[in-house]
Amino acid sequence: MARHIFRCPLRWADMDAFGHVNNVVFLRYLEEARIDFMFRLAPGEGSASFTGGSVVARHEIDYLRPLVHRHEPVDIETWVTDISAASMTVRYEVKDEATVYARASTVVVPYNLALARPRRITSEERAFLEKYRDDDGAVVV
Numbered sequence: 549m550a551r552h553i554f555r556c557p558l559r560w561a562d563m564d565a566f567g568h569v570n571n572v573v574f575l576r577y578l579e580e581a582r583i584d585f586m587f588r589l590a591p592g593e594g595s596a597s598f599t600g601g602s603v604v605a606r607h608e609i610d611y612l613r614p615l616v617h618r619h620e621p622v623d624i625e626t627w628v629t630d631i632s633a634a635s636m637t638v639r640y641e642v643k644d645e646a647t648v649y650a651r652a653s654t655v656v657v658p659y660n661l662a663l664a665r666p667r668r669i670t671s672e673e674r675a676f677l678e679k680y681r682d683d684d685g686a687v688v689v
Contacts, residue, residue, distance in 0.1 A: 549682040554581035555621040556642075568614040575607065578640055578652055581624035585638070585680075586656075597673045598658075603666075605635065606655040615642070615649040622649065629683045634658065634668050636677055 564570040586598045630637040642650040660667040
């Protein structure tokens with residue numbers, strides 16, 4: 549099972565009044581990792597996979613440790629646990645070598661922006677997602 553690693557820089561503005569990365573900022577980090585995973589790594593040069601739009605149907609985050617500002621990026625591992633006809637569940641771990649700061653999941657629904665409605669996952673998208681699939685339950689949020 550492959551996992552996508554996104555190196556996410558921490559910005560000074562990400563900190564809250566208590567000196568750690570604000571809980572809302574974690575959603576931005578997850579979005580950056582998910583976009584990097586789905587769009588930058590989309591299969592095939594010139595492929596239209598994942599470019600038609602998507603919407604988030606659900607987020608879950610378990611905050612495990614405070615993440616304080618530092619100059620080194622944090623790693624966000626991304627993989628897929630569930631793929632249905634018209635949605636996928638993306639899981640994440642926000643971590644460095646020594647610490648897992650958060651575990652999260654997002655249910656993503658492909659969306660046809662022109663028709664303003666959900667669409668099905670294409671066979672090309674499914675083939676890409678299957679490479680990153682791990683639904684053995686090793687990490688559960």
